[in-house]
Amino acid sequence: MTASPMAAHPTPERxxxxxxxxxxxxxxxxxxxxxxxxxxxxxxxxxxxxxxxxGAAERGVRxxxxxxxxxxxxxxxxxxxxxxxxxxxFLDRRSPANLTSILGFLAKEEFTGQFERLTEAVRKxxxxxxxxxxxxxxxxxxxxxxxxxxxxxxPASKFIAELLPSGERNSWKVLDIAAGHGMYxxxxxxxxxxxxxxxxxxxxxxxxxxxxxxxxxxxxxYQLRPGSAFEAEMGENYDxxxxxxxxxxxxxxxxxxxxxxxxxxxxxxxxxxxLEFVPxxxxxxxxxxxxxxxxxxxxxxxxxxYTAAELSLMFQKTGFRNSTIxxxxxxxxxxxxxxxxx
Amino acid sequence: MTASPMAAHPTPERxxxxxxxxxxxxxxxxxxxxxxxxxxxxxxxxxxxxxxxxGAAERGVRxxxxxxxxxxxxxxxxxxxxxxxxxxxFLDRRSPANLTSILGFLAKEEFTGQFERLTEAVRKxxxxxxxxxxxxxxxxxxxxxxxxxxxxxxPASKFIAELLPSGERNSWKVLDIAAGHGMYxxxxxxxxxxxxxxxxxxxxxxxxxxxxxxxxxxxxxYQLRPGSAFEAEMGENYDxxxxxxxxxxxxxxxxxxxxxxxxxxxxxxxxxxxLEFVPxxxxxxxxxxxxxxxxxxxxxxxxxxYTAAELSLMFQKTGFRNSTIxxxxxxxxxxxxxxxxx
Numbered sequence: 001m002t003a004s005p006m007a008a009h010p011t012p013e014r015x016x017x018x019x020x021x022x023x024x025x026x027x028x029x030x031x032x033x034x035x036x037x038x039x040x041x042x043x044x045x046x047x048x049x050x051x052x053x054x055g056a057a058e059r060g061v062r063x064x065x066x067x068x069x070x071x072x073x074x075x076x077x078x079x080x081x082x083x084x085x086x087x088x089x090f091l092d093r094r095s096p097a098n099l100t101s102i103l104g105f106l107a108k109e110e111f112t113g114q115f116e117r118l119t120e121a122v123r124k125x126x127x128x129x130x131x132x133x134x135x136x137x138x139x140x141x142x143x144x145x146x147x148x149x150x151x152x153x154x155p156a157s158k159f160i161a162e163l164l165p166s167g168e169r170n171s172w173k174v175l176d177i178a179a180g181h182g183m184y185x186x187x188x189x190x191x192x193x194x195x196x197x198x199x200x201x202x203x204x205x206x207x208x209x210x211x212x213x214x215x216x217x218x219x220x221x222y223q224l225r226p227g228s229a230f231e232a233e234m235g236e237n238y239d240x241x242x243x244x245x246x247x248x249x250x251x252x253x254x255x256x257x258x259x260x261x262x263x264x265x266x267x268x269x270x271x272x273x274x275l276e277f278v279p280x281x282x283x284x285x286x287x288x289x290x291x292x293x294x295x296x297x298x299x300x301x302x303x304x305x306y307t308a309a310e311l312s313l314m315f316q317k318t319g320f321r322n323s324t325i326x327x328x329x330x331x332x333x334x335x336x337x338x339x340x341x342x
Numbered sequence: 343m344t345a346s347p348m349a350a351h352p353t354p355e356r357x358x359x360x361x362x363x364x365x366x367x368x369x370x371x372x373x374x375x376x377x378x379x380x381x382x383x384x385x386x387x388x389x390x391x392x393x394x395x396x397g398a399a400e401r402g403v404r405x406x407x408x409x410x411x412x413x414x415x416x417x418x419x420x421x422x423x424x425x426x427x428x429x430x431x432f433l434d435r436r437s438p439a440n441l442t443s444i445l446g447f448l449a450k451e452e453f454t455g456q457f458e459r460l461t462e463a464v465r466k467x468x469x470x471x472x473x474x475x476x477x478x479x480x481x482x483x484x485x486x487x488x489x490x491x492x493x494x495x496x497p498a499s500k501f502i503a504e505l506l507p508s509g510e511r512n513s514w515k516v517l518d519i520a521a522g523h524g525m526y527x528x529x530x531x532x533x534x535x536x537x538x539x540x541x542x543x544x545x546x547x548x549x550x551x552x553x554x555x556x557x558x559x560x561x562x563x564y565q566l567r568p569g570s571a572f573e574a575e576m577g578e579n580y581d582x583x584x585x586x587x588x589x590x591x592x593x594x595x596x597x598x599x600x601x602x603x604x605x606x607x608x609x610x611x612x613x614x615x616x617l618e619f620v621p622x623x624x625x626x627x628x629x630x631x632x633x634x635x636x637x638x639x640x641x642x643x644x645x646x647x648y649t650a651a652e653l654s655l656m657f658q659k660t661g662f663r664n665s666t667i668x669x670x671x672x673x674x675x676x677x678x679x680x681x682x683x684x
Contacts, residue, residue, distance in 0.1 A: 073357075
């Protein structure tokens, strides 16, 4: 919600709405927890019917559904609520693309709690707890990430799989660094039946990736390498290395340290595929990618949302060439592909 | 922030941004606490200068200022930040209209904490703590309100004072019910030098109103009536009764009980002036007024954001006539004026 476009003079409406923006988070969280989207998807349209289906009070349901309509997650015609295409696809639990599990990470107190101390984080210039150094193991936190965030990756993992045509080489050897749920590597394994994936992450996190690989029917081509991206033996002669949502956790020097290790692990001509929130040079657009920097300020010691130029420079300094940046239609992240010189 | 307008297919961006919307609240809160707007207003334009002025880290300041730019509270040109007209007026502490004090209420844990239990509130249909009945005294909470929210009232109190031309009667006798900071009654006293104001509220709250009346130079025409709006002796023969931001706390039956008391206290032909968040009949527009219902769900047993028709009906049932509704340009609230039949 923004200030009234009609206002000729400055008004406090935007300030009021921003100070109350946490209430929007609470509304969507409550709706997912109460499974309101599934109830409406199953045919409940009026407050009474929805309230009966989810076992909640009519006053509560009416006010929540009105607020979900204001936020763009429902439509309302007379007194009948309906799902938007977005809610039907992503918030109805019966949908194969449902991503309601992301609450398990995005609403996790260890994550949201960092923002309660944001003033301190700005003063200090980084995370105010002991959790800001992501080169250190935090397996429990990343297991929650891996268990929760997999559905968010589907469109981007398809994009990456299509970006790397599977016909070009008989068999790929792929290293998925900080694999998490493993979905990006698994998508490559599905796109290329001869691809073999090596997933690197903390040991408890890799169990989640392995479960997902089994569910996707690619477990026989899925190998686990437990350990730190900065210390573990990575193996060699890879065709492709995946760096999805990892570089933003570190400062450029640490990123370059990792890229040198990646360079060593790749065969000549091999490629590294980086997925990141990449703001424009102004660092204030587009909004979702640019605002990701705040999450890095609150939760890491020195991470950032890097621009394409900054990423390119890191790759250039570590022996890569031909870095190309790819926007993903409708998605807030970008993919960068860089080659190891032959 | 909304989903990319270019997206041809549904994307999870709106869901992601809404689940992270509390971070916008944290960003603005941190900026106010660090007094970044005053520092920029005083001439600091670059990260380094701002960081030096507020005693914070450059990384923290750069990321926070970028996020404030994304949210519309700053502009950024090259690497120079500047205040928007809105921020200069409302967020620079040197501005007479600065309303940074509203954090003292809007960020108060007793208020924000209600939203941590919103799922329960939807199930129950109202506030899940013992604080949901606003006919009961909660003086400490309302003192925080009175001390914090006064600056928010300036444009609306001016609007009301102009809506009631002071020339029409030599001396007004005004009753300000649940006066809080007292700003609406005080504005009438300033507009009409012969107006006498009676402020009714819990005793500790009235001390704040009296301070404000003194500061405005109208203390000699400012009288206090401590007690409950539902039980205190109100006095009689009032020309005007102010009901600003009170009806939304109660169900219609309780509102009507209060309106009958107001009716008794007014002279024939006297008027009651109601200030409220008034959604359209669809209850989902305009956004700020309509979404106010969620605050009432979380924090009251049975309050609401009432439509103009619902408010009119309450007045009609309790002996009033000629209810007229007035939009305030650029403000999210409406004013209703209703007459006691002669």
